[in-house]
Amino acid sequence: MVTSTKTIPLIKDPDRLEDRLKEIPTEPGVYLMRDSSDRILYIGKSKKLRSRVRSYFRDSQRLSDRIAIMVRQVAEIEFIVTDSEAEALALEANLVKQHQPYFNVLLKDDKKYPFICITWSEDYPRIFITRKRQLGNAKDKYYGPYVDVRLLRNTLHLLKQIFPQRQRPRPLFKDRPCLNYDLGRCPGVCQQLISSEEYRKTLQKIAMVFQGRTRELIDMLTANMEQAAEALNFETAARIRDQIAGLKSLNADQKVSLPDDTVSRDAIALAANEQHASIQLFQIRAGHLVGRLGFFADARSGTPGAILQRVLEEHYQAAEAVEIPAEILVQYELPESELLADYLSDRKGKKVTILTPQRQTKAELIEMVERNAKYELERTQRSSDRNTQAMEDLANILDLPDLPHRIEGYDISHIQGSNAVASQVVFIDGTPAKQHYRHYKIKNPAVTIGHSDDFASLAEVIRRRFKNFVAADVAADGVT
Template identity: 40%
Template sequence: MTEKDTIQDKLARLPRRPGVYLMKDQRGKIIYVGKAVDLRQRVRSYFQSAQKLSPKVRALVEKIADLDYTVTDTEVEALILESNLIKEYKPRYNIDLKDDKHYPYLRVTVQEPFPRIHVARRVEKDGARYFGPYTNAGAVRETIRLIRRLFPLRHCRGPVDPAKSGRPCLNRHIDRCLAPCDGEVGEEEYRKLVDEVLLFLEGKQDRLLHELAARMEEAAQNLEFEKAARLRDQYQAVEAIREKQKIALTEGGDRDIIALAAGEDLGCAQLFAVRGGKLTGREHFLLTNPTGEDEAEMLAAFLRRYYTHAGEIPPEILLSGEIPDAALLEEWLRGKRGGRVRIHVPQRGAKKDLARMALDNAAMFLEQEVLRQRARDPQAALRALTEALSLEEPPCRIEGYDISHLHGEGTVAAMVVFENGVAKPSDYRRFRVRSVDKPDDYASMRETLSRRFARLAALRDAGEPPENMEDPFLLVPDLILIDGGIGQLNAARQAMEEAGYNDVPMISLAKEEELVFVTGRREPLRLPRNSAALQLLQRVRDEAHRFVITYQRKRRPGVRGSLLLDVPGIGEARRKALLKHFGSIAEMRRASVEQLAEVEGMNEAVAATLYEYLREEDRT
């Protein structure tokens, strides 16, 4: 029996019941997971006439070698099972959150006698309170720092036993912990602090301020002035944070507002968290869309994916558009929350305005991500560069050049190579500039390009073909990029004309304004900052700069004239004496052995060694 016969046999036996189906490829790997109210009808729809399927769904069906299914009692059970299987197997063709395994949560260990707060990467059924997930790990860490500054919870891990009183850590001495380990605070008092943290994370600043004011007054009446002062500082800090909440709804309550913008293969969901009638948090999530589903299906998939592991579920969820199975999702969320949940699309008022704002943000983030992906695509960047520079064809081989020196000493140059938009380190080369005695980037660039093309020009003039086509010096680049402005470009162009390669396109990229100077054009090009072409040029330029600086630092560990220390017989005293006498390494190169020996502390043997060393430097 063939694979197709096996699939057809299974299709014929599919029940007309709710459940989950799994599509597998030839290796038995699950490539798609779906749910259905009627398994027979839904699964068989994939194997209808190919003309009725979209191109991306046809691509999925062509890879199906086997299928399996699980029957459930209800649609809600099918939805839960589908979400869990997608999370477990991460099928290639399912809509899914990008990199959601990295999304952090804030975890408050309320199940412990003396809770603490920290970052968690997954939600466990351990009794702790979870907030998130969040897409910005840096913002999560900043939130923890803020909370620890406002609320002196313990930082240490493990259980706390006040009976075994120990020495408090530094956090106690800087008022960042109440030191339950030393018995300085009881469990009841510490729990009040934890409740304040929870109110803060829930966005209930008004209620938190009321609690802090009451505790502050109680402490003052009990003559606990240090405690009252600490509570006053907390009150003022929370009040300042509340004032930063610029957006407020006319109605109170807790709700999530979710909007989705969809592209061809990618979508972005924007989530606004409203707590107590104020906008307390914003997160955006990127979704993959391998089978080209519409926005409604993507939004529904995001809700299933997000709320499967969300730290909290509000009683109201506002959407930017209608979704399929809204009633089913409501039923599922009610079961998870243990209370009422309403999903709907606002039609007017402040809620609609917030939904529109969320949609605008989602569209903006999606556009930025698409541009970033295009910039990371080497072929797209090359095409954009070809158009921007009006080249006849994409520059498959790009060479970038940069010059570096340390206070005018030890000038070096570097050549980096990008092939098909990707760095090729095996073709990188370094140069020690020989003809320049003082800082002169123009002369250094002329020498570097002259030496780079000298062998190739010699072979061309002799009419001999290059023998080793893997030698980077025997290949003609499609584009040369110089780090610098019009002066560096003109110097490089002069060297190329002398070598007979003035037909090779050359440009330079100036820092700060990122202007692109092109030979033959009077005015520089100003490419958009988000241009894939500019970002490719920046990568080449930055790589050349990194490579030459690394070489410079390797040769000059940070001390002027430090290469002298590599000469046998020369130490720190002789190095200083030589530099004081000659002024620079360049002047030493011009000196004879006798002149070197005349320097205080030198002798003829060391002078002869230095003389040969400097000549060897010139030959490299």
């Protein structure tokens, strides 16, 4: 059997590696690293492609554990040349969003913080809170992740009172609207008593709140109220007046004292220990704190400035142009601050400034964000310590040589033998991994009404759960 040289990692073939590096130009652009299965491992950008790619393979270069693992898998390197660094950043953002390479995902997706989702892909979009950011439909929009879950729920509850919208995921009745329609809380979406275009206009107003554009929305509604009053349409004017009052109450207690409070700005800072970095981003619009977003990253993945830059890149890549603020305050100098500012300015259509404040009010704001990140890191660490202690106790009770990494639990449920189902729950390092939860329908014909058999049902579920692993072991042993 002959193995192609392209399936061998470059690090094990120095001659091919050197030839490949010489082929890479010194111009700005994007590089793609692939493994032996042609899977994209990582997508990066640089103003000098050859120097940047070569740095991964220098013996003197100190790489993080995560990147070192990636480099050992690289079997091929591709590149795309661009005219400028800003174009390289934009292209990298699009390619990462399209391919989602494993080693590009800096932020930990642990379902810790919730998002707001608006399903623009549907004729009558839904709006709801979720901890799973699905990337299947590009039209659907996610806002977050938000740190304060209670505040987020209260905000969404109030918005449902201010703006009539669908209250249920599915219609309650087939031929008539529910009580929410009579109360004025829903425009009758289930019976299509409002057109899709009109309903989307309502949802666009709600989206402006999560984009941090509440002040702009209030100004727009104020103009609409005045027009309705001039046209003697006092009922409409009164309804809009109530909407304005509700919106003003959203941020009534979230005043942040800053000079130039008409400037929209984001402030980002982190706190880190040896393994984890807790990052918080405060969104301030018109002097009000309208959003507090939270992220977690691997503290070993880079310098604090590099981590902040990557968080900002991933955050603004998913944001709309109107969500990008005019000013961004950062705790540490970013490695490519000017490049990121130019990229964001191009997207926004206006100048975006990135500052590292050292004194006065803006520096105090960064300190406040850092304190919040530190508190969140400490809280998470305490929870992790409790999980570790529980895992150690379990290992002692079961006389295990090591702490269990993955725990699966199964249970059977039925109604006197009918409709038998099984549930699977999963814990990873002591934390519920709900993305791996599963349900099974029992197919055993012997399990019927009046005759339940939990042992046989469990045997079936375990067999179905691990049949692929058994088949893989058989194939590895050469047995057919």
